[in-house]
Amino acid sequence: MSTADTTPTPTPSAPVRIIASPQSWIEGEAVRQLEAVARLPGMRLAVGLPDLHPGKGAPVGAAFTSEGILYPYLVGSDIGCGMGLWDVGMLARKAKAERWASKLDVEGAWNGDVEGFLAEEGVKSTGFEASLGTVGGGNHFAELQRVEAVHDAEAFASLGLAADRLLLLVHSGSRGLGEAILRAHVDRHAAGGLAADSAEASAYLTRHDHAVAWARANRALVARRMLDGIGAPGRRVLDVCHNSVTARRDARGTRWLHRKGAAPADEGPVVIPGSRGALSYLVAPLGDGTGSAFSLAHGAGRKWTRTAARERIKERFTAESLTRTSFKSHVVCENKDLLFEEAPPAYKPIDRVVTDLVEAGLVRVVATLAPVLTYKTRSHAE
DNA sequence: ATGTTC
Numbered sequence: 001m002s003t004a005d006t007t008p009t010p011t012p013s014a015p016v017r018i019i020a021s022p023q024s025w026i027e028g029e030a031v032r033q034l035e036a037v038a039r040l041p042g043m044r045l046a047v048g049l050p051d052l053h054p055g056k057g058a059p060v061g062a063a064f065t066s067e068g069i070l071y072p073y074l075v076g077s078d079i080g081c082g083m084g085l086w087d088v089g090m091l092a093r094k095a096k097a098e099r100w101a102s103k104l105d106v107e108g109a110w111n112g113d114v115e116g117f118l119a120e121e122g123v124k125s126t127g128f129e130a131s132l133g134t135v136g137g138g139n140h141f142a143e144l145q146r147v148e149a150v151h152d153a154e155a156f157a158s159l160g161l162a163a164d165r166l167l168l169l170v171h172s173g174s175r176g177l178g179e180a181i182l183r184a185h186v187d188r189h190a191a192g193g194l195a196a197d198s199a200e201a202s203a204y205l206t207r208h209d210h211a212v213a214w215a216r217a218n219r220a221l222v223a224r225r226m227l228d229g230i231g232a233p234g235r236r237v238l239d240v241c242h243n244s245v246t247a248r249r250d251a252r253g254t255r256w257l258h259r260k261g262a263a264p265a266d267e268g269p270v271v272i273p274g275s276r277g278a279l280s281y282l283v284a285p286l287g288d289g290t291g292s293a294f295s296l297a298h299g300a301g302r303k304w305t306r307t308a309a310r311e312r313i314k315e316r317f318t319a320e321s322l323t324r325t326s327f328k329s330h331v332v333c334e335n336k337d338l339l340f341e342e343a344p345p346a347y348k349p350i351d352r353v354v355t356d357l358v359e360a361g362l363v364r365v366v367a368t369l370a371p372v373l374t375y376k377t378r379s380h381a382e
Numbered sequence: 383a384t385g386t387t388c
Binding site: 056076077078081109128130131134136137138139140173174175176178179180182183243 | 386
């Protein structure tokens with residue numbers, strides 16, 4: 001017997017995999033966003049990492065692979081955003097955190113030779129150079145850290161690191177550049193994708209790749225300004241991008257790997273930071289990456305929205321008290337709203353996120369890093 | 383996230 005089926009055919013979904021233990025609380029909205037992305041044309045795999053949380057349309061803490069079509073809106077506006085780690089080249093016990101907290105200033109355009117700096121980094125200028133070497137807003141920061149514990153001495157030493165030296169972790173992106181690139185795309189295509197073999201995809205990818213390189217140079221200049229401020233040399237240990245789309249070619253053809261708040265698992269060790277009042281984890285990826293879209297968590301993940309964090313944290317803490325943490329570290333954040341929005345209770349516990357990655361066989365911990373001074377922003381009232 | 387935002 002045949003029956004007329006009047007129900008619409010469900011859009012076939014790509015597999016969805018969420019790498020998180022039941023102890024990692026993940027908002028339902030983030031899961032719904034992940035599932036919605038998995039139903040987009042061409043999608044082949046959607047992976048949520050343990051720091052998965054809702055974003056604007058698409059979730060953050062996720063990686064997606066597609067075939068034949070790529071989606072600029074999944075990368076978002078901060079193309080190239082990522083984490084760079086520097087060996088400060090100074091003993092941690094020589095740190096003058098209180099003095100540095102009153103003095104460090106990386107606001108506004110750098111007064112050095114920006115064009116020369118970009119040339120050294122091998123990056124073309126963009127018209128956004130007044131922002132080059134600035135941290136930006138939101139969850140971006142530059143943080144001096146000490147080594148709390150070394151768990152894998154060999155891997156730690158192979159990065160040229162020493163347990164008694166300060167480190168500098170820089171989280172920033174492409175500032176207004178990436179936003180301009182996404183806006184130009186969204187003006188024409190909204191959330192729509194681009195056929196991978198189209199001229200528009202090539203044009204987007206060229207601009208995207210430039211923003212990724214510029215963002216990396218931005219982190220390098222933020223680091224240089226911080227290092228100049230404390231009078232230390234500094235050496236870049238690693239630098240990885242967690243917002244990007246890249247081509248991966250294998251026997252099946254080309255896959256487009258979108259990372260939205262997801263660190264790469266195929267570029268060596270990475271740092272997964274907690275909140276400014278928590279440890280950060282230096283981890284080494286394990287496994288072949290195929291089940292996790294070659295990606296890792298990129299941080300603790302937000303527990304409270306910015307609005308909720310402002311309200312709840314204002315009730316419990318004074319702004320002054322938030323300039324120090326349970327690690328006795330210093331916080332430079334002269335924007336009060338931002339000080340509340342980014343306070344440690346607004347974030348999930350980073351140890352749970354990293355434990356989930358360890359238990360999933362995706363990383364081993366090389367070292368834990370404790371905050372000494374977190375630089376967010378210095379206000380420049382006239 | 384945002385040379386933001388009138």
